Amino acid sequence: MQTSSSLARAVDGDRFWADIEAQAKIGALPPRGIRRLALDDQDNRARRWLMDQGKALGCSAHYDDMGNVFLRREGQDPSLPPLLIGSHLDSQPSAGAYDGTLGVVAGLAVVRALAEQQIVHKRPVEVVSWTNEEGARFAPGASGSSWFAGRRDAETILAARDDDGVTFREALTDCLALLEAQGAQFRDIPVVPHAFLELHIEQGPVLEAQGAPVCVVTGIQGVNWYEVEVNGQANHAGTTPEASRRDAFMGAHALVGALKQAVSALNDQVRFTIGKFALTPNSVNTIAQQARFTIDLRHPDPAVLDTLDAAFQRLAEQEWSNCTVRLEATSKVAPVAFDHHLVAVLDDAVKAFCPQAPRLVSGAFHDAIHLAHLCPTAMLFTPCRAGISHHPDEHIERVDAEVAVRVLAHAVERLLTTRKD
Amino acid sequence: MQTSSSLARAVDGDRFWADIEAQAKIGALPPRGIRRLALDDQDNRARRWLMDQGKALGCSAHYDDMGNVFLRREGQDPSLPPLLIGSHLDSQPSAGAYDGTLGVVAGLAVVRALAEQQIVHKRPVEVVSWTNEEGARFAPGASGSSWFAGRRDAETILAARDDDGVTFREALTDCLALLEAQGAQFRDIPVVPHAFLELHIEQGPVLEAQGAPVCVVTGIQGVNWYEVEVNGQANHAGTTPEASRRDAFMGAHALVGALKQAVSALNDQVRFTIGKFALTPNSVNTIAQQARFTIDLRHPDPAVLDTLDAAFQRLAEQEWSNCTVRLEATSKVAPVAFDHHLVAVLDDAVKAFCPQAPRLVSGAFHDAIHLAHLCPTAMLFTPCRAGISHHPDEHIERVDAEVAVRVLAHAVERLLTTRKD
Incomplete structure (x- = not known):
């Protein structure tokens, strides 16, 4: 050699x-x-x-x-x-x-x-x-x-x-x-x-x-992927008063705010991305029945991922703008x-x-x-x-x-x- | 008779x-x-x-x-x-x-x-x-x-x-x-x-x-309809540090928060609905290049609609999460x-x-x-x-x-x- x-x-x-x-x-x-x-x-x-x-x-x-x-x-x-x-x-x-x-x-x-x-x-x-x-x-x-x-x-x-x-x-x-x-x-x-x-x-x-x-x-x-469903009630955008609404978009908006807060509370190099987002029925004058979005969450430390996973699950148990949430981890790579x-x-x-x-x-x-x-x-x-x-x-x-x-x-x-x- | x-x-x-x-x-x-x-x-x-x-x-x-x-x-x-x-x-x-x-x-x-x-x-x-x-x-x-x-x-x-x-x-x-x-x-x-x-x-x-x-x-x-575009930069969800991001989803999220605040500041019976929302390229592990959404805004008083129209236009002139915004009124029915x-x-x-x-x-x-x-x-x-x-x-x-x-x-x-x- x-x-x-x-x-x-x-x-x-x-x-x-x-x-x-x-x-x-x-x-x-x-x-x-x-x-x-x-x-x-x-x-x-x-x-x-x-x-x-x-x-x-x-x-x-x-x-x-x-x-x-x-x-x-x-x-x-x-x-x-x-x-x-x-x-x-x-x-x-x-x-x-x-x-x-x-x-x-x-x-x-x-x-x-x-x-x-x-x-x-x-x-x-x-x-x-x-x-x-x-x-x-x-x-x-x-x-x-x-x-x-x-x-x-x-x-x-x-x-x-x-x-x-x-x-x-x-x-x-x-x-x-x-x-x-x-x-x-x-x-x-x-x-x-x-x-x-x-x-x-x-x-x-x-x-x-x-x-x-x-x-x-x-x-x-490590990467955790999530699929999140926010379930509300489709209704007419013009005729439904604020108090009667179960607006899945607004529910998703409030939930995302809380997820972001959970991430930034760690004051750490977490990578948090919502890359897919869709509404049903997706009509300009209809209150959304359902919002679906994905989360891509990354960190080198498995403990940080576990902490955030638990926080996300807790947030999903609450109602957001009168909407229910289903959050599912579709993939976890340590x-x-x-x-x-x-x-x-x-x-x-x-x-x-x-x-x-x-x-x-x-x-x-x-x-x-x-x-x-x-x-x-x-x-x-x-x-x-x-x-x-x-x-x-x-x-x-x-x-x-x-x-x-x-x-x-x-x-x-x-x-x-x-x-x- | x-x-x-x-x-x-x-x-x-x-x-x-x-x-x-x-x-x-x-x-x-x-x-x-x-x-x-x-x-x-x-x-x-x-x-x-x-x-x-x-x-x-x-x-x-x-x-x-x-x-x-x-x-x-x-x-x-x-x-x-x-x-x-x-x-x-x-x-x-x-x-x-x-x-x-x-x-x-x-x-x-x-x-x-x-x-x-x-x-x-x-x-x-x-x-x-x-x-x-x-x-x-x-x-x-x-x-x-x-x-x-x-x-x-x-x-x-x-x-x-x-x-x-x-x-x-x-x-x-x-x-x-x-x-x-x-x-x-x-x-x-x-x-x-x-x-x-x-x-x-x-x-x-x-x-x-x-x-x-x-x-x-x-x-x-009266009903105003808007189409809103938030323009960022697509990038890898795993490799792009927070500071380098121009995440169109996060830009849209921040902008929607400000729009909601403008509406609720009026303390009035405004009907404000985001019924359509889409991301490009809409991929779980790609930071969104663009978010597009609609606004359906209704009120019986034309003055209230005009006030909010001006507020929306002002918000669209700002950057949100390093993203630019284009807001267009596509329809106004008095x-x-x-x-x-x-x-x-x-x-x-x-x-x-x-x-x-x-x-x-x-x-x-x-x-x-x-x-x-x-x-x-x-x-x-x-x-x-x-x-x-x-x-x-x-x-x-x-x-x-x-x-x-x-x-x-x-x-x-x-x-x-x-x-x-």
């Missing part, structure tokens, strides 16, 4: 960026951005492109029951759990070219550097692309990684349908047949990786504002704190390139949230312009991304040389 | 109620209620039924450019402006059997009493059914009455399209052809009536709560105070049957709001159960409705005998 920084220096920046641009052509939208919905033709083309790159580097290609793809650079001891690096290649319907793709192509760049430098390592290294991280075609997302980590069962995932009624199972069957035809080897039983590393765009404004090209992510916020040792390794690598970089907790989900339950896991972020993602305007600077990939390579080299096998 | 109360006594209550039930069969919905959208087949059948009744009573049938139908009981002096009584036969998509229909059938009951008693009157009496009061198929409503009163031009009305793309003009052509085929006479130039009387269900809870079978309506509240003499005549008639009846200002629109600009106009209300209308559960008690029709007959007799010709 060479010195700690040699693999980072060996990363071919031009080739890395050319790979990013090659991936951006698969499912390209005019004038920019991509559409590569999970398991559609473009998503399958992206898998094929990845496997072709791996073969050229002497990697073997593997796939599993969920269509996750693994490029394996063999180690001296093939029985050792592999070091896993990657992210996902699927996208939102009208997306940028970096969300997910960056992490896969970065893993490829690191493996390319290992291959080109003919570095011999004891432990296998694998680049992974997880199936359906976005959940845009089949909800919920992170299908491949959650199944791989044993967090979600296959039957539930396979039963999901897209808007055209196509099941995940049907779409997956085509994908698996293509992977087999392209010479990938089927893996019956998922391996437990030695560790998982994921580089991703921040999807937020912090790194750009601080001028840092990369940072360590120490964990992922916060994840990444492995301390792995975070420390990434921290050292970041500091070698950018001593002032902050540490962030991810506000968004990533495949890493599931892998963290299976093996030591950590992430790196690189900035995206104005924090914009899930939009063709999503943009990263090549200079930032290159630094991030070199930090990743730096950390990989360290893990391959110093971690106990 | 007979004494004042004789026409009221002469109203055939059984026949009146049988007519209500006959109309309820036209466009009947199972298990109850009706669907009789303006100018559809059922609405045309309702017109035909009305003309058949009129012919049986010796009335002539007339129609005009908007498909308004008039049954005319001739007076001794056909050159005198007619006393007009009526309402509308069209309905909301899923409606009760009384809204509108009651007023037309009540007019028919009065004319039947005149005919059966062989009462001779100097002035003609006409029963009218106005086209498209509801505005459910072709918006806005009150097409027939607003055109008749010279308040809206024909071209605008004729250009309206229903959800299937059919124009008012196309639907009306079929209706007019049927009316002609059924022997109705076309009236080129609208007459200016001597007066217009409309009996209608209250569509509110007041009369039922006070146990009054009927009351005088002294006017109709309050109407009905003719004092006509109100007094109805008041006397009501007192003869129900001395404790209140006087109400209508919170809902009616055809009378337009007629009031053309000729002396006033209305009667009869209670509907729980104030429910625009719903198959709309219900009136026969005993209340019969009293209301007799009050109407009482007033008509008074107008035919004592009003100056």
Whole structure:
């Protein structure tokens, strides 16, 4: 093995960026951005492109029951759990070219550097692309990684349908047949990786504002989703006196005020978003019968989420503007704190390139949230312009991304040389 | 002419109620209620039924450019402006059997009493059914009455399209052809009536709560409609810190709080309703880019409406949660105070049957709001159960409705005998 920084220096920046641009052509939208919905033709083309790159580097290609793809650079001891690096290649319907793709192509760049430098390592290294991280075609997302980590069962995932009624199972069957035809080897039983590393765009404004090209992510916020129903009585807007009203909109307005107050009473970095809101019957001159809205509540500390959950439930037991409330938690994903040792390794690598970089907790989900339950896991972020993602305007600077990939390579080299096998 | 109360006594209550039930069969919905959208087949059948009744009573049938139908009981002096009584036969998509229909059938009951008693009157009496009061198929409503009163031009009305793309003009052509085929006479130039009387269900809870079978309506509240846009910036619910947010939902929430405060600061009987509300992109984990909502604002006093209009415009000039606001008044209908003499005549008639009846200002629109600009106009209300209308559960008690029709007959007799010709 060479010195700690040699693999980072060996990363071919031009080739890395050319790979990013090659991936951006698969499912390209005019004038920019991509559409590569999970398991559609473009998503399958992206898998094929990845496997072709791996073969050229002497990697073997593997796939599993969920269509996750693994490029394996063999180690001296093939029985050792592999070091896993990657992210996902699927996208939102009208997306940028970096969300997910960056992490896969970065893993490829690191493996390319290992291959080109003919570095011999004891432990296998694998680049992974997880199936359906976005959940845009089949909800919920992170299908491949959650199944791989044993967090979600296959039957539930396979039963999901897209808007055209196509099941995940049907779409997956085509994908698996293509992977087999392209010479990938089927893996019956998922391996437990030695560790998982994921580089991703921040999807937020912090790194750009601080001028840092990369940072360590120490964990992922927990997220509670709620659906709230406020039930009143539809009535004529002109003829119904104030005192006789059970106005579901006004009930929702009062309740939201109380929810906001509960959140701000904590004086903490809670993220509280009401992104969906609908009235029934939704007519200009009819008092609303029902208001329905969602809450997206995030915090890195499970105790804060529990406190707010209890407060929300108590508020839902009251009447608001003579309306009753039904509040249901539709999803609770606990916060994840990444492995301390792995975070420390990434921290050292970041500091070698950018001593002032902050540490962030991810506000968004990533495949890493599931892998963290299976093996030591950590992430790196690189900035995206104005924090914009899930939009063709999503943009990263090549200079930032290159630094991030070199930090990743730096950390990989360290893990391959110093971690106990 | 007979004494004042004789026409009221002469109203055939059984026949009146049988007519209500006959109309309820036209466009009947199972298990109850009706669907009789303006100018559809059922609405045309309702017109035909009305003309058949009129012919049986010796009335002539007339129609005009908007498909308004008039049954005319001739007076001794056909050159005198007619006393007009009526309402509308069209309905909301899923409606009760009384809204509108009651007023037309009540007019028919009065004319039947005149005919059966062989009462001779100097002035003609006409029963009218106005086209498209509801505005459910072709918006806005009150097409027939607003055109008749010279308040809206024909071209605008004729250009309206229903959800299937059919124009008012196309639907009306079929209706007019049927009316002609059924022997109705076309009236080129609208007459200016001597007066217009409309009996209608209250569509509110007041009369039922006070146990009054009927009351005088002294006017109709003015109504301002607004469309409000709150413009923020869509962003990731998980990754965007509070300080970086321009959350259109939270902007709308804050603005609505201020609007409510402006309304309640007046400490008055303002009716303020937000019945439509929508977010873009309306996704659980995306901060709203835009909130759009409507305001329905009503009051009998134009000065109160003007004060609130100015307050609303001032609030819209501010930023709310870093979001900008666009507030547009999409419709302003000034309050109407009905003719004092006509109100007094109805008041006397009501007192003869129900001395404790209140006087109400209508919170809902009616055809009378337009007629009031053309000729002396006033209305009667009869209670509907729980104030429910625009719903198959709309219900009136026969005993209340019969009293209301007799009050109407009482007033008509008074107008035919004592009003100056």
